[in-house]
Amino acid sequence: MDELDSYSRTVVAVAETVGPAVAALAVGDPENPRGAGSAVVVRDPAGDGAVLVTNAHVVARTRSGRATFADGTHADVRVLGADPLSDLAVLAAHPDADTPSPVTLGDAAGLRVGQLVVAVGNPFGLAGSVTAGVVSGLGRSLPTRDGSASRVVEDVIQTDAALNPGNSGGALADASGSVIGINTAVAGVGLGLAVPITTTTRDILDALRREGRVRRGYLGVVGAPAPLPVDVAARLGRARGLRVADVVAGSPAARAGLRAGDLVVSADREPVVDAQGLQRRLFAGSIGRTLPVTVLRGQAMVDVLATPTELGA
Incomplete structure (x- = not known):
């Protein structure tokens, strides 16, 4: 007899699909890196390799770090580019690193309030943690700042899937296992925010990979x-x-x-x-x-x- 109901089967399937590609990220001094957040392996649009995506505020001004995956393997990474005005950053793993298969990036444009979402990250250093909830709001705004310039990240996803310190840079996935957001903030009890994966987001990630910055x-x-x-x-x-x-x-x-x-x-x-x-x-x-x-x-x-x-x- 199947002891899992439909909801549980969906969450389990998403966790098994996305979880291996979500790393705990430590940044800074290679001899003594500090825990920072999470990062997600995505396909490199320039070729067959992979890069990692996280939040700009997770890497801050550091240029290197280490990604540790749920199976215990790790990869040294360097920051290709960070964009505080979208709170996104792109990392490259060391060429000799054996990184997990990348996640599938979805499109947040079709999300609906009430839709099931699953957050995968490393809160409080607990690798491979999974929480589930729903899209509790769309079209939210997240103020960001880079020096004298300020901007609002548009159409941020609001979710009640539990997010805690360390989840930043992790994956927010839909029921099919496609990543439709990068978790970015804990706005209050039962309230988390994620930068949506959209055409604009993909353009930002590509610019960071190619040029190390986003020109506006x-x-x-x-x-x-x-x-x-x-x-x-x-x-x-x-x-x-x-x-x-x-x-x-x-x-x-x-x-x-x-x-x-x-x-x-x-x-x-x-x-x-x-x-x-x-x-x-x-x-x-x-x-x-x-x-x-x-x-x-x-x-x-x-x-x-x-x-x-x-x-x-």
């Missing part, structure tokens, strides 16, 4: 979501835009003629309903390129042409 465009606007007038909302098929609260003097936005009070409805011909919608248009490909921005100014739609500079350059 800079416009120089501060804004917040705001409702569109009823007639404009009906015409555009959406209810909100991004109200410009401030424009930084001398910034690309200021040179383009954007003004405080403008209501941004699109950038690069794509809809904008919040700050994240604008941020999505400001990766490396936007730098030095003319970026059309459409705003509602008073009763008129106005097109402005901005040329983003590189953030931090």
Whole structure:
């Protein structure tokens, strides 16, 4: 008689699929590394090898460490790149290391509130720990900062699967065993957050692997979501835009003629309903390129042409 119900069988299957590829990560001095969090083996998009993904805050400013897997094997790793503004980092294992098979990366775009998720990590140094729960919220925001630059990680996954110190950088998987998030924060009792695996996330990971950093465009606007007038909302098929609260003097936005009070409805011909919608248009490909921005100014739609500079350059 099968003593496992359907729920248990699903969690067990996910744990057996994902668990071997989730490592306890220690960083810093090779002779005396400190426990930091977790890391997940993923396929290297450039070839047949594998790299590891974790949180930027887990590696902090260190450049090397050791990943220890649930079966007791370990691999020395070096940091290829870390991006505090997305809280993601990519590690390379030593060429002679025998790392487990990589996980399958899924797509968080199709997640629904109430969906089963399984978190795998190494809380308090307890390797291969597994907790299960549901997606308890979507579209959450996680403020991050890198020096003088700040950003909001968009569409963060909220889950009630128990996360504890050491889970950061671990895997959040769906019922099929696909990893749809990288656990990043414990926001309170029964509340954990994970950076979603999306097209944007994959682009960030690829940039970190190839270049060691993520280049972003800079416009120089501060804004917040705001409702569109009823007639404009009906015409555009959406209810909100991004109200410009401030424009930084001398910034690309200021040179383009954007003004405080403008209501941004699109950038690069794509809809904008919040700050994240604008941020999505400001990766490396936007730098030095003319970026059309459409705003509602008073009763008129106005097109402005901005040329983003590189953030931090």
